[in-house]
Amino acid sequence: MELTRLGGLGIYQPQAGYRFSIDSILLAFFAPLALGRIADLGSGCGILPLLLARRGVKGPFTAVEMDTVSARCCQINLAHLPASVLEHDMCMPHVALPAGGFKMVIANPPFGQPGRGRISLQKSKASARHQLKLTWEQLWRVAAGLLPPQGKLILCLPPRCLVQAFAGMEKYNLVPKRLRLVHGRGELPAKIALLEAVKDAGMELRVEPPFILYQDKANTPGPELAALYEYLRINHSV
Numbered sequence: 623m624e625l626t627r628l629g630g631l632g633i634y635q636p637q638a639g640y641r642f643s644i645d646s647i648l649l650a651f652f653a654p655l656a657l658g659r660i661a662d663l664g665s666g667c668g669i670l671p672l673l674l675a676r677r678g679v680k681g682p683f684t685a686v687e688m689d690t691v692s693a694r695c696c697q698i699n700l701a702h703l704p705a706s707v708l709e710h711d712m713c714m715p716h717v718a719l720p721a722g723g724f725k726m727v728i729a730n731p732p733f734g735q736p737g738r739g740r741i742s743l744q745k746s747k748a749s750a751r752h753q754l755k756l757t758w759e760q761l762w763r764v765a766a767g768l769l770p771p772q773g774k775l776i777l778c779l780p781p782r783c784l785v786q787a788f789a790g791m792e793k794y795n796l797v798p799k800r801l802r803l804v805h806g807r808g809e810l811p812a813k814i815a816l817l818e819a820v821k822d823a824g825m826e827l828r829v830e831p832p833f834i835l836y837q838d839k840a841n842t843p844g845p846e847l848a849a850l851y852e853y854l855r856i857n858h859s860v
Contacts, residue, residue, distance in 0.1 A: 623695050629854025631676070634695040635667045642669040645778050645814050646730050648804060648833065650674055651850060652816040653776045658725030661686065661768050663712045664756070668696035668705075670728050675703050676854070684719070686712045713760050722770040729777045731761050758783070758790050766794035771822040781812045797823040802830040807838070 624637045628647075635641045646666075650673035657680070662670045665685035675681065683705040687693040693709040700707060710716055765775045775796055779787060781803060788798055796819040803812035812832070834844045843851065 623691065623698075629851070630856075631672060631854070633667060633669060633672065634698050636689075636691045636695060639689065639691055640666060642666055644835070645804075646670060647673065647850070647854075648814065649728065649730055649776065649778045649816060651677065652778075652802060652818075653679075653726070653728055654774065654818070655679055656726040656774065659684065659723060661719065661724040661727045663727060663729040663761070663764065664688075664731060665696050665707070666692050666730075668699040668707070670730065671700055671703060671705055674728075681705060684708065684724070686710055686719070688712070712764055713756065719768060721767050722773075724768045724773065725770075726774045726776060727765045727768050729761065729765070729775070731758070731777060731779065732756060758787065762790050762794045762796060766796055766821060769821045773821050775819045775821070776817070777819075778814050778816050781815045784815055784817075787817070791819055795822050796820070797825060798827050799823055800828050800830065802833055804833045804835065807836050808832075808834050 623634045626633045626635050626641075633642075646669045650670050653674060655678060660671070660674065660679070660681055660683050662668070662683060662685045665671070665687040668685050671681070671683040671685055674683070681704045683700065683703060685696050685700060685705060685707045687696055687707065687709060688711050690709060693707055697707045706718060708716060708718055712719075769775065791798065798817060799820045800818035802816040804814035804816065805812050833846055835847050836842060837844050
């Protein structure tokens, strides 16, 4: 493992495995400031609980990660937080994952589908990026089981998967309530969808203004991204 710096945070990550990217940062700042227990499914190195705590979310957090090296990094990174780390397959029952036991579930799930795109030869990267060990259907089922009525599921996914996601969520009474699309530049198609779904909620979706990452082809950060990085740099509450 190796140490990565993000603002005032020092984060241990697998040296050769899956490493967090900007989508996890955006997801953590899209999430509401929830009160109560939070489950992070497929936690990786624990970046989402770390950033949620940086924003003032108290938890407690339960980070679920089945890759051994990533789970160890997660344990180190979250040692100072009210958090527990389960090296566990999220699709399997566990006493620490009680039905209806979490106010919020957050996940940065695998985007790719088997047979589409290049699959990494490193197992941890392949599982994190492609649906080799987790399908969308399984994610909806697991998340819905962990949430009580009005509990929230927060996740990011490719915009091309939104229709599939909306249809799949309906089966488990997960209602899309808030959506924000992320664009590399203003003239480009959206590359990430940030989504909040609420269990057993009414049918009404709010689409928020787009998040524009960069101002130009030189990748000059846009105002929101620059402000986010500045917040991470100066905020040392964790």
